[in-house]
Amino acid sequence: MQKKVACSFPDEVLEHVFSFIQSDKDRNAVSMVCKSWYEIERWCRRKIFIGNCYAVSPRMVIRRFPKVRSIELKGKPHFADFNLVPDGWGGYVLPWIAEMAGAYPWLEEIRLKRMVVTDECLELIAKSFKNFKVLVLFSCEGFSTDGLAAIAASCMNLRELDLRDSDVDDLGGHWLSHFPETYTSLVSLNSSCLGSDEVSLSALERLVGRCTNLRTLRLNRAVPLDKIANILGRAPQLVDFGTGTYGADLQSDVFSSLAGAFSSCKELRSLSGFWDVVPAYLPAIYPVCSRLTSLNLSYVTIQSPDLVKLLRHCPSLQRLLVLDYIEDSGLEALSSSCKDLQELRVFPSDPFGEEPNVSLTEQGLVSVCLACPKLQSVLYFCRRMSNVALVTIAQNCPNLTRFRLCIIEPRTADFLTLEPLDVGFGAIVEHCKDLRRLSLSGLLTDRVFEYIGRYAKKLEMLSVAFAGESDLGLHHVLSGCESLRKLEIRDCPFGDKALLANAAKLETMRSLWMSSCAVSFGACKLLGQKMPRLNVEVIDESGPPDSRPDSCPVDKLYIYRSVAGPRFDMPPFVWTMDEDSALQVS
Amino acid sequence: MPNMEFQLGLALPTPSIIKGFDLNNLGLDHPKDMCGLEARNKPPRCFGDKSKRSFEQAFGNFEAECKTKTLLLLWSGQPNEEEDHNDQKKRTFSTIDDRNDAEEVDQVVGWPPIKTWRKKIFQQQQHRVGRIGNNRVADKENGSRSIYVKVKMEGVAITRKVDIRLYHSYQTLTNSLITLFAKDKKCADDDYTRYILTYQDKEGDWLIAGDIPWQSFIRSVQRLKIVRNWG
Numbered sequence: 044m045q046k047k048v049a050c051s052f053p054d055e056v057l058e059h060v061f062s063f064i065q066s067d068k069d070r071n072a073v074s075m076v077c078k079s080w081y082e083i084e085r086w087c088r089r090k091i092f093i094g095n096c097y098a099v100s101p102r103m104v105i106r107r108f109p110k111v112r113s114i115e116l117k118g119k120p121h122f123a124d125f126n127l128v129p130d131g132w133g134g135y136v137l138p139w140i141a142e143m144a145g146a147y148p149w150l151e152e153i154r155l156k157r158m159v160v161t162d163e164c165l166e167l168i169a170k171s172f173k174n175f176k177v178l179v180l181f182s183c184e185g186f187s188t189d190g191l192a193a194i195a196a197s198c199m200n201l202r203e204l205d206l207r208d209s210d211v212d213d214l215g216g217h218w219l220s221h222f223p224e225t226y227t228s229l230v231s232l233n234s235s236c237l238g239s240d241e242v243s244l245s246a247l248e249r250l251v252g253r254c255t256n257l258r259t260l261r262l263n264r265a266v267p268l269d270k271i272a273n274i275l276g277r278a279p280q281l282v283d284f285g286t287g288t289y290g291a292d293l294q295s296d297v298f299s300s301l302a303g304a305f306s307s308c309k310e311l312r313s314l315s316g317f318w319d320v321v322p323a324y325l326p327a328i329y330p331v332c333s334r335l336t337s338l339n340l341s342y343v344t345i346q347s348p349d350l351v352k353l354l355r356h357c358p359s360l361q362r363l364l365v366l367d368y369i370e371d372s373g374l375e376a377l378s379s380s381c382k383d384l385q386e387l388r389v390f391p392s393d394p395f396g397e398e399p400n401v402s403l404t405e406q407g408l409v410s411v412c413l414a415c416p417k418l419q420s421v422l423y424f425c426r427r428m429s430n431v432a433l434v435t436i437a438q439n440c441p442n443l444t445r446f447r448l449c450i451i452e453p454r455t456a457d458f459l460t461l462e463p464l465d466v467g468f469g470a471i472v473e474h475c476k477d478l479r480r481l482s483l484s485g486l487l488t489d490r491v492f493e494y495i496g497r498y499a500k501k502l503e504m505l506s507v508a509f510a511g512e513s514d515l516g517l518h519h520v521l522s523g524c525e526s527l528r529k530l531e532i533r534d535c536p537f538g539d540k541a542l543l544a545n546a547a548k549l550e551t552m553r554s555l556w557m558s559s560c561a562v563s564f565g566a567c568k569l570l571g572q573k574m575p576r577l578n579v580e581v582i583d584e585s586g587p588p589d590s591r592p593d594s595c596p597v598d599k600l601y602i603y604r605s606v607a608g609p610r611f612d613m614p615p616f617v618w619t620m621d622e623d624s625a626l627q628v629s
Numbered sequence: 630m631p632n633m634e635f636q637l638g639l640a641l642p643t644p645s646i647i648k649g650f651d652l653n654n655l656g657l658d659h660p661k662d663m664c665g666l667e668a669r670n671k672p673p674r675c676f677g678d679k680s681k682r683s684f685e686q687a688f689g690n691f692e693a694e695c696k697t698k699t700l701l702l703l704w705s706g707q708p709n710e711e712e713d714h715n716d717q718k719k720r721t722f723s724t725i726d727d728r729n730d731a732e733e734v735d736q737v738v739g740w741p742p743i744k745t746w747r748k749k750i751f752q753q754q755q756h757r758v759g760r761i762g763n764n765r766v767a768d769k770e771n772g773s774r775s776i777y778v779k780v781k782m783e784g785v786a787i788t789r790k791v792d793i794r795l796y797h798s799y800q801t802l803t804n805s806l807i808t809l810f811a812k813d814k815k816c817a818d819d820d821y822t823r824y825i826l827t828y829q830d831k832e833g834d835w836l837i838a839g840d841i842p843w844q845s846f847i848r849s850v851q852r853l854k855i856v857r858n859w860g
Contacts, residue, residue, distance in 0.1 A: 125739035348808045543652035
């Protein structure tokens with residue numbers, strides 16, 4: 044039998060070839076070819092993405108990939124954004140930083156999402172990684188500006204500091220002055236989430252002035268409008284700018300210097316911020332509007348006519364975030380001005396009011412979908428919807444990859460026919476063949492899940508609330524959606540049957556969240572017992588679930604695949620169902 | 630359709646990737662644990678069901694067994710014996726949860742799905758509107774001095790809110806209101822001189838806007854109403 048010569052290239056050549064392969068999926072595929080490729084690949088993998096920090100342990104990662112330079116970790120489940128995950132649940136990054144401090148002295152990039160980061164972590168990062176360049180803390184919490192000061196003081200090669208959406212204990216703006224006067228490497232700074240009234244303006248201005256490579260600067264609300272001109276004057280090369288407060292008494296000299304500053308920013312493509320807008324100051328940005336591709340007006344509480352006036356100046360817009368003050372008429376105007384629109388997010392200005400306070404309906408979204416053929420990503424809050432509107436959207440926007448619709452009142456039917464919205468969402472999944480993310484709302488029966496299971500073959504993430512009638516709904520999704528990675532469900536009548544019947548499917552997914560459903564404690568125990576590579580965690584703040592009968596439904600359930608076994612940093616209200624739990628007397 | 634539920638326990642049409650991994654045949658068949666398997670597929674008492682299922686069916690066997698819940702959900706609508714979708718819009722959910730702030734008493738936890746920090750911004754504005762009980766704002770904390778007042782136009786369902794600090798005269802205010810409500814007016818009325826702007830002052834009286842100086846007006850106005858002028 045003749046053996047084929049597997050590969051006669053020296054390792055260095057293979058390594059060089061592999062260096063062109065950046066995507067994780069391709070890297071994983073490369074490592075499965077043969078043992079020698081596995082070995083070579085693991086020594087030259089520089090970038091790691093871990094979608095669930097509990098799926099693997101730091102030691103295991105370090106053991107396999109000894110030379111990592113960039114790591115991305117995600118912690119809490121997505122529903123933590125909406126207060127469904129109690130405080131103290133977990134997602135601590137300290138164990139990771141502690142291990143990496145020793146193992147990866149040349150680590151350059153840390154990107155975290157929904158994790159608990161402490162000042163101690165930040166100080167450890169500052170101390171341990173001499174070539175540290177990128178820190179992104181997306182929706183993180185647990186740290187203060189003191190920790191940021193440590194980063195600023197020590198990381199001479201820092202390029203990017205992005206705190207987007209994080210909950211930071213802002214002790215005032217002095218942390219900015221911890222950047223040494225010799226420090227000039229900053230390329231991107233996003234401190235828009237900082238909430239203190241104090242900010243060290245002079246430190247900020249000096250920092251901006253000496254960092255000539257600065258491309259992204261997103262200020263926080265404390266920075267007043269009359270300082271913008273000065274800051275922009277020092278950074279005319281900015282590509283992405285977020286203002287602080289954009290309101291003040293109208294003064295013509297302030298206005299003209301503001302307008303002048305904006306017009307000298309020839310590279311500016313993205314604007315955000317705009318807290319407390321005074322409409323009279325908006326025309327100051329007109330000089331840059333024709334080049335703008337991204338505009339975040341989601342804090343702008345001005346009415347539709349003023350919004351439309353601004354948007355008419357932005358024909359190149361690809362991405363728009365806006366409040367529902369824009370109304371249907373404003374969206375119609377948008378659809379005629381901004382033909383290149385790819386992403387639209389419309390947030391509710393009064394989500395908890397019982398009566399609508401703006402004239403925004405399904406019509407607004409329909410008019411955009413009819414006129415903007417490049418639309419790919421939609422997030423839309425409204426109070427009514429119809430099947431016919433959804434079908435129109437589906438037929439006119441087959442390129443949608445993300446479609447998230449939130450009809451504010453749960454279980455709202457088609458307002459025209461009073462039927463469920465099954466057919467409408469069915470059209471979305473049928474026509475939008477590349478749909479990766481879907482959020483459902485409104486009145487929905489099991490039928491919508493039948494459509495989803497049948498058509499949504501590329502769907503990776505599904506969010507479901509107040510929908511469905513029986514386990515059949517969940518079964519359709521788990522058995523039909525081949526690409527499903529994340530499934531999050533709340534307040535649906537899904538119980539044990541579909542979950543147990545599709546237990547193996549759960550190992551092919553990153554995670555499943557179910558809260559206020561009908562999954563029994565007994566089923567959770569069974570899953571935990573039979574599926575050793577799944578962590579089955581029950582979250583229940585009302586007491587130990589085994590103090591109630593097994594048939595009682597659990598409050599919240601989070602199931603995720605893991606090679607690290609059950610975690611040991613659980614708070615008292617989280618119980619893990621492992622192999623031993625079935626033996627416990629209930 | 631209801632029969633499908635029971636078919637689920639037997640040969641399930643699983644896709645070729647995942648074969649025969651049905652844990653339904655293990656463990657849970659023990660009679661002691663069954664406790665009404667069908668009941669498990671029905672929603673517990675906790676939330677109301679607006680689908681075709683009758684309200685009685687929505688009650689499982691959970692009431693007797695599961696008493697320990699810190700979350701109490703009150704149903705503030707009418708039971709849905711048949712398809713009665715007309716009531717749907719009026720129904721609201723009330724949640725009483727000791728852990729939440731008072732401002733969240735009337736809301737389902739985590740719904741609508743808006744990030745916490747965004748909610749804070751909205752709630753700041755709503756609180757400003759509701760504080761002192763008369764829709765006025767005097768928020769000096771972050772330097773904003775917005776004054777939001779509700780504006781209702783006769784014959785229009787939507788009540789809007791405007792920040793009157795954005796205007797410096799009656800003319801600019803009325804111009805803006807005209808533009809704002811232009812699309813809402815009925816086709817029959819197309820002459821604006823037939824509308825007058827009225828406002829409610831601090832004493833609760835409704836007066837015609839325009840008589841007092843602008844600065845006094847903005848200190849006094851609580852609400853605005855655009856009414857048809859028949860005179």
